[in-house]
Amino acid sequence: MVKTDNFQRPVLSLRISITNRCNINCFYCHHDGIIPQEYEMTPKEIERIAQVAKNIGIRKIRLSGGEPLIRDDIIDIVTRISSLKFKDIGLTTNGTLLEKYAQSLKDAGLNRVNVSFDTLNPETYRFITKSSYVDQVKKGIKKAAEVGLYPVKINMVVMRDLNHQEIWDMFKFCKENGAILQLIELLKAESCPDTDFFDDYHYDISIIEEKLKVKADEIKTRYFMQDRKKYFLERGEIEIVRPMDNTEFCKNCTRLRITPDGKLKPCLLRNDNLVDLMEPLRLEYSDKELEKLFLESISNREPYYNQCGL
Ligand code: SAM
Numbered sequence: 001m002v003k004t005d006n007f008q009r010p011v012l013s014l015r016i017s018i019t020n021r022c023n024i025n026c027f028y029c030h031h032d033g034i035i036p037q038e039y040e041m042t043p044k045e046i047e048r049i050a051q052v053a054k055n056i057g058i059r060k061i062r063l064s065g066g067e068p069l070i071r072d073d074i075i076d077i078v079t080r081i082s083s084l085k086f087k088d089i090g091l092t093t094n095g096t097l098l099e100k101y102a103q104s105l106k107d108a109g110l111n112r113v114n115v116s117f118d119t120l121n122p123e124t125y126r127f128i129t130k131s132s133y134v135d136q137v138k139k140g141i142k143k144a145a146e147v148g149l150y151p152v153k154i155n156m157v158v159m160r161d162l163n164h165q166e167i168w169d170m171f172k173f174c175k176e177n178g179a180i181l182q183l184i185e186l187l188k189a190e191s192c193p194d195t196d197f198f199d200d201y202h203y204d205i206s207i208i209e210e211k212l213k214v215k216a217d218e219i220k221t222r223y224f225m226q227d228r229k230k231y232f233l234e235r236g237e238i239e240i241v242r243p244m245d246n247t248e249f250c251k252n253c254t255r256l257r258i259t260p261d262g263k264l265k266p267c268l269l270r271n272d273n274l275v276d277l278m279e280p281l282r283l284e285y286s287d288k289e290l291e292k293l294f295l296e297s298i299s300n301r302e303p304y305y306n307q308c309g310l
Pocket of ligand 1: 022028029030031032064065066067068092093094095114115116155157184185186187188
């Protein structure tokens, strides 16, 4: 049965960060709010945590990082999670290794994939990521759609005068390749040594949203996903991901997180209430005892931005 926290928020999904390592270096990256650690959970430990999550009613798993596809045991990890029969297993990737892994990921039981891809322009890509994988990422996206991962979503962080002019080209690319475009508003990243980028590149995504409202044939709201809006137009789809540092984001948060070193993280924006699961696993806690740790963590969940008195 689905568990609900003290603010009537159901806990529906678990985002497991399986590594802090990444093979590109986006200048704006917030590293999913995770402080770097040396230890990485083994596939067996990840499977056990997923099993306990399933026992307490979590229905969906998303694998993230760092870059999840740089783990050479990624297929083993997905296979183990898939054997637990979740409603949905997704993965967020920078796409650089997706062409290589798409078929095996699909065969292992992965359902969907989000590919972070901000630009089609090789120079802009190099500026953002300090790498030159743009063609590999395009091939990865095509391959993911071909092998039947569904949906394939493209996460495009929109940045002023860097890629905001490219939105319609990216939309066209997505439509041609069977993908859905998600436009993400740039967030100030506290974990980033240089936060000046925010003032330089922040672009208010509501400008685009206003245009979409006029152009769209249909608009839908995703209630369990921070009330995100989906705009259907020109036989394609654009989703808008609003900034996370606000009361609305917290009000609609249905997600728990696990850090790569095996700590439960009840809030994206906090690191002072983590609950270690590795020591209990090594001490051979029973499923019931591990479930208790999850439930305690859920009962301590509170909205980070709570100004409207949720
Ligand atoms: N390596 C994987 C990837 O590239 O998708 C997963 C990790 S990455 C941190 C997850 C997502 O966070 C990406 O879609 C990325 O664009 C987004 N992201 C990172 N820093 C951000 C920021 N400052 N503002 C908005 N989105 C950000």
